[in-house]
Structure formats: structure tokens, C-alpha cells
Amino acid sequence: MTINEIQEEIIEEFSAFDEWMDKYSYLIEIGNDLEGFKDDWRLEQNLIEGCQSKVWVHAELDGDKIIYSADSDAIITKGIIALLIRVLSGRTPDEILGSELSFIEEIGLKDHLSPTRSNGLLAMVKQMRLYAVAFKAKMG
Amino acid sequence: MNINLEQIRKDFPILQELVHGKPLVYFDNAATTHKPRVVIDAVAEVYEKYNSNIHRGVHHLSNVCTQAHENARIKVQQFINAKHCHEVIFTRGTTESINLVASSFADTFLQAGDEILVSQLEHHSNIVPWQLIEKRKGIKLRYIPINEAGELILDNINDLINSKTKLVSIAHISNALGTINPIKEIIEIAHAKDVPVMIDGAQAIQHVAVDVQQLDCDFYAFSGHKLYGPTGIGVLYGKEEWLNKMEPYQGGGEMIKTVSFEGTTYNELPFKFEAGTPDFSGSVGLAAAIDYLQTIGLDKIDQYEHELMDYAMSKLEAIPNIRFIGTAKNKTSVISFLIGDIHPFDMGTMLDKMGIAVRTGHHCAQPVMQHFDIPGTIRASFSFYNTKEEIDKLAEGIIRIAQLFG
Incomplete structure (x- = not known):
């Protein structure tokens, strides 16, 4: 599936929720299920400190694809991270850099990514793109 | 007699707003309070009827505007029972008031090795200005520790206030925890050693009657916007004898008597500390807020807020x-x-979806959070326009959300 197909899939999933409560329950669920962030990665250099919640991001190359791992101390933030990873992880730098993350707005979570939100998510998206730029340069 | 809650809620236009389609429940009053219609109208009236730069104009509007601004100063003087109206300095808020004292007091009185005493409960705005002075002057910032209840531990106060201590600066009420500090006692101890005391009243002025002469504090700082007044106006009360001795904070118009390249002489109090065009619409709005509170009655407000807190x-x-x-x-x-x-x-995110505004995080008091070893708290802070029904909604909301987290 392409990045856009996955975004469509997420939008479809979220369209089933009539109530904001259900939407956030789902975010909590996928936030709780998000695993794979190793303790070794919980370093200062991987930390994006928001005023409200902390986010850690790690990235590594697997062939020509970037594998992202991330974690947060707040579950809703972690739920949104899980969605971002689902969309962007396992993609080439070119795919990542060419993507528009439209699903966030479509599923009504845009305010979580606005610059006025101090949860570290906007900085995380920027960091994910920066990794893509860096890995692309490295791959030549 | 109780307060007329129904009427009061009508006085605040914003309380009629919907948030995410639900009636606003506002429990973030320690961050800022809403404005009654009379305050909004008073500020609008300045711009609609007599906006003009103040103090040196000879024309009619300037005189009207100057009068309104200076009447506001007298209103504040009476509100806090200052001895003189020139002991009331208008600032942008508590933060600027504290920075003013930190900077001017340091320039006038502090030398390397001197000590300033704050507490572990302070808002960052009563810590960082002193840390800047620490760097600038080589002084030492010390603090009164807190116990597990979030109360100041005064056991070692006689060591903490010593011959090196030049000023004590303490919050009247903690913004993060709501602790009311024993400031009267601290002021007495400090004064017995000839050490002046500054009180950060940002969280107190809207809840308790403040009488600066009775407290005998040397400085008292507060913000207009937490007192149902406009943002951008604040007050520094300072005893005349200290303010007269202190160097000015900022230079500019208003604060001078004569200027030449050979030397400048400064204006008298309060103008010496009010460089530039003052916020006269803010001061007028603040005076309207004080009028409004006094009309309802501070004792009634205090009584009802206690009732809300207990509930x-x-x-x-x-x-x-x-x-x-x-x-x-x-x-x-x-x-x-x-x-x-x-x-x-x-x-906080989930409560917001229910239309309930609380504050989450460290509340600009990270040393308090470090003491309790927590990333932050959920803080509900109350005002006399809140209702018991709103508190029910908060409690129900929390229970519902907690169930989602299992």
C-alpha cells in the first residue's frame, strides 16, 4: 500500500466513530498497543520535549527504508504517534518527503498538530522528515 | 446574604459561549479570569470617548484620559490600602513587577555574596528574575523548602534569613497548589533582621483582602488579568522609602525630569518607574474590575469561593x-x-472535549513538580462565577475518562 492508501484506510476507520469519546478510546487503545521502543533509545538526543508531554523518536535504515520508533508519556499523544508510524514507517526517504499528511485533519485531530499545542507532536513530524532528509543524503 | 450567582453569570459574556458544542465550564481561573461586561465597556469607552496620550497634553481629551488613569491609581491604592497613591506603580503584570524589583533593587543594593531568599513553591516568575541577578551580580539565590503537604518549612528560617540576606520574595498563595503562605509571620521574622520582603500576590489578590500596611510588606505585586481586569496591566506596590532609593528600571519618556547629554534627572514617584506611554486603557479597566468586585463584596466572594472549594x-x-x-x-x-x-x-485533552477547561502540566512551577517527582498535575481553579453544577460536571467527566483508561 502507498502512503496515501494507508491514510485513506485510517480515515475510513475513523469515520466509523460518531462520538469523540469513541475516537479517543481508539487512540488510547492503539497508544497502549504501541510497542517496540527500546530503552536504549530513551536518550536526550531522541527526546522532543513539549511543555505538556514528552515524545521520543528513533529512526534507522532497513535497506532503503526508514523504520521509525517512537514513544510518549501521554497515551493520546502515543496514539497519534502510532498512526504516524503506521503511515510513515517502512517507507523510503523519497516517499516520506513527498507525502502530505492529510489524514490528521480528515480524522479531526488537526489541533493536536497545531503550533500552539505543546505536546511535541508537530516537532515529531518535523523530526521524522529531518531523518528522511538525513538518510537520503547518506544514501547519496 | 449570598451572592446572586444568576446575575453574576450574566455579567460575564464569555460564560455564555459553547466549547465543542457544550457550555463552557471554566476552571482555569488561576491562569486568567474572565472579564465582566463593565470592564469590557470601560476599556471600550476609553477608545470611544477619550483616548489620548496622558500626563503632558494640554488639550481636553488628554486631561480627561490623565484623570481617568490617575483615578485608577487611587482606586488601586484604596483597594490594597497603600499609604500613598505614588506607591502604586503600573506595570504589565506580576512578572514585570518582580523583574522591576529584581533589577532595580539589585542595581541599588546588591553586591556579590549577598543572598535573596525565595521558596520552593514559587512560580518561575519569582525564580528566574533572581537567577538573572545571580548571574549579573554574583549573588546567591536560596529557597525555603516545602513539606509533603506543599507547605513552607520554616524550621530553618533563622539560618535562611541571615546577615547576607538582602530581600525575601515569597508568593502569597501558590499557583500550583493553592497553599496560603504565612506571609505575615515571614515578614515579621525578616523585618526583625531589617530584611525587606516582596510578596507575589498574583494568586491572592482576587481571593483575599490585601492590606499592604497591615501586612507591612515592602513590595506587593499582582496582575490585572487575574483580578477580572484587562491583560497587560499589573501593579507593583512598593513602600515609598524603598522606591525612592531604587534606581529606575527602564528609561524613556515619562520617567524623566530633565534630559541632556551631560546628565538626566529622574521624575518623582510613581513616574520614575513608568517609562513610556502607560497602559491607560488597562488601568481604567482594572479600576472598573475593582469597582465590580467591591459592589459584589469581597467578603461574599471569599465566602462563596470557600463553599465551592469545600464542595x-x-x-x-x-x-x-x-x-x-x-x-x-x-x-x-x-x-x-x-x-x-x-x-x-x-x-486535560479529554476534559476539553467535554467543554471543561482545566490546566495541566507543571504550572510554571517546575521545582514544585520535582519535589513531588511528577511530570505535572491537573489543576482546577475556581472563581465566584463557577457553580456547584459545574463541579459535578468536572467530577463526572473525570470518572468517565478514567474508565476509558481502564
Whole structure:
């Protein structure tokens, strides 16, 4: 599936929720299920400190694809991270850099990514793109 | 007689607003309070009827505007019972008031090795200005520690206030925990050693009657916007004898008597500390807010807010896994808490979806959070326009959200 197909899939999933409560329950669920962030990665250099919640991001190359791992101390933030990873992880730098993350707005979570939100998510998206730029340069 | 809650709620236009389609429940009053119609109208009236730069104009509007601004100063003087109206300096807010004292007091009185004493409970704005002075002057910033209830530990106060101590600067009421500090006692101890005391009244002025002469504090700082007045106006009260000795804070118009390249002489109090065009619409708005509060009656406000606080505590105590942060015997208007291991950000985000505004995080008091070893708290802070029904909604909301987290 392409990045856009996955975004469509997420939008479809979220369209089933009539109530904001259900939407956030789902975010909590996928936030709780998000695993794979190793303790070794919980370093200062991987930390994006928001005023409200902390986010850690790690990235590594697997062939020509970037594998992202991330974690947060707040579950809703972690739920949104899980969605971002689902969309962007396992993609080439070119795919990542060419993507528009439209699903966030479509599923009504845009305010979580606005610059006025101090949860570290906007900085995380920027960091994910920066990794893509860096890995692309490295791959030549 | 009780306050007329129905009428009061009508006085605040913003309380009629919907948030996410639900009636606004506003429990973030320690961050800022809403404005009654009379304040909004008073500010609008300045711009509609007599806006003009003040103090040196010879024309009619300037005189009207100057009068309104100076009447506001007298209003504040009476409100806090200052001896003189020139002891009331208008600033942008508590933060600027503290920075003013830190900077001017340091320039005039501080030398390397001197000590300033604050407390572990302080808002960052009563820590960082002193740390800047620490760097600038080589002084040492010390603090009064707190206990597990979030109360100041005064056991070692006689060591903490010593011959090197030049100023004590303490919050009247903690913004993060609501603890009411024994400032009268601290002022007496400090004065016995000839050390002046500054009180950060940002969280007190809207809840308790403040009489600066009775307290005998040397400085008292507060913000207009937490007192139902406009943002951008604040007050520094300072005893005449200190303010007269202190170097000015900022230079510019208003604060000078004569200027030449050979030398400048400064204006008298209060103007010496008010460089530039003052916020005269802010001062007029603040005076309107004080009028409004006095019309309702500060004693009635205090009584009702205590009632709300007791009601909120009884409701919140019943919530499973709630942990109160800050359990001082003497506290007011602020309840800080955590629910199980739910992150405050998650709780705040979900409550917002229910139209309930609380504050989450460290509340600009990171040393307090470090003391309790927590990332932050959920803070509900109350005003006399809040209702018991709103507190019910908060409690129900928390319970519903906690269930989602399982």
C-alpha cells in the first residue's frame, strides 16, 4: 500500500466513530498497543520535549527504508504517534518527503498538530522528515 | 446574604459561549479570569470617548484620559490600602513587577555574596528574575523548602534569613497548589533582621483582602488579568522609602525630569518607574474590575469561593485513585491532582472535549513538580462565577475518562 492508501484506510476507520469519546478510546487503545521502543533509545538526543508531554523518536535504515520508533508519556499523544508510524514507517526517504499528511485533519485531530499545542507532536513530524532528509543524503 | 450567582453569570459574556458544542465550564481561573461586561465597556469607552496620550497634553481629551488613569491609581491604592497613591506603580503584570524589583533593587543594593531568599513553591516568575541577578551580580539565590503537604518549612528560617540576606520574595498563595503562605509571620521574622520582603500576590489578590500596611510588606505585586481586569496591566506596590532609593528600571519618556547629554534627572514617584506611554486603557479597566468586585463584596466572594472549594473537595475525594498534590491545611481556590497513572495531558485533552477547561502540566512551577517527582498535575481553579453544577460536571467527566483508561 502507498502512503496515501494507508491514510485513506485510517480515515475510513475513523469515520466509523460518531462520538469523540469513541475516537479517543481508539487512540488510547492503539497508544497502549504501541510497542517496540527500546530503552536504549530513551536518550536526550531522541527526546522532543513539549511543555505538556514528552515524545521520543528513533529512526534507522532497513535497506532503503526508514523504520521509525517512537514513544510518549501521554497515551493520546502515543496514539497519534502510532498512526504516524503506521503511515510513515517502512517507507523510503523519497516517499516520506513527498507525502502530505492529510489524514490528521480528515480524522479531526488537526489541533493536536497545531503550533500552539505543546505536546511535541508537530516537532515529531518535523523530526521524522529531518531523518528522511538525513538518510537520503547518506544514501547519496 | 449570598451572592446572586444568576446575575453574576450574566455579567460575564464569555460564560455564555459553547466549547465543542457544550457550555463552557471554566476552571482555569488561576491562569486568567474572565472579564465582566463593565470592564469590557470601560476599556471600550476609553477608545470611544477619550483616548489620548496622558500626563503632558494640554488639550481636553488628554486631561480627561490623565484623570481617568490617575483615578485608577487611587482606586488601586484604596483597594490594597497603600499609604500613598505614588506607591502604586503600573506595570504589565506580576512578572514585570518582580523583574522591576529584581533589577532595580539589585542595581541599588546588591553586591556579590549577598543572598535573596525565595521558596520552593514559587512560580518561575519569582525564580528566574533572581537567577538573572545571580548571574549579573554574583549573588546567591536560596529557597525555603516545602513539606509533603506543599507547605513552607520554616524550621530553618533563622539560618535562611541571615546577615547576607538582602530581600525575601515569597508568593502569597501558590499557583500550583493553592497553599496560603504565612506571609505575615515571614515578614515579621525578616523585618526583625531589617530584611525587606516582596510578596507575589498574583494568586491572592482576587481571593483575599490585601492590606499592604497591615501586612507591612515592602513590595506587593499582582496582575490585572487575574483580578477580572484587562491583560497587560499589573501593579507593583512598593513602600515609598524603598522606591525612592531604587534606581529606575527602564528609561524613556515619562520617567524623566530633565534630559541632556551631560546628565538626566529622574521624575518623582510613581513616574520614575513608568517609562513610556502607560497602559491607560488597562488601568481604567482594572479600576472598573475593582469597582465590580467591591459592589459584589469581597467578603461574599471569599465566602462563596470557600463553599465551592469545600464542595469540589467533597466531590473529587470520592473519585477512585485520585491523588491530591498539595494538601496544605491553609489553602484556597486551587485543587491540583492526578488520577491513577493517567498523564495530566491526556486528562486535560479529554476534559476539553467535554467543554471543561482545566490546566495541566507543571504550572510554571517546575521545582514544585520535582519535589513531588511528577511530570505535572491537573489543576482546577475556581472563581465566584463557577457553580456547584459545574463541579459535578468536572467530577463526572473525570470518572468517565478514567474508565476509558481502564
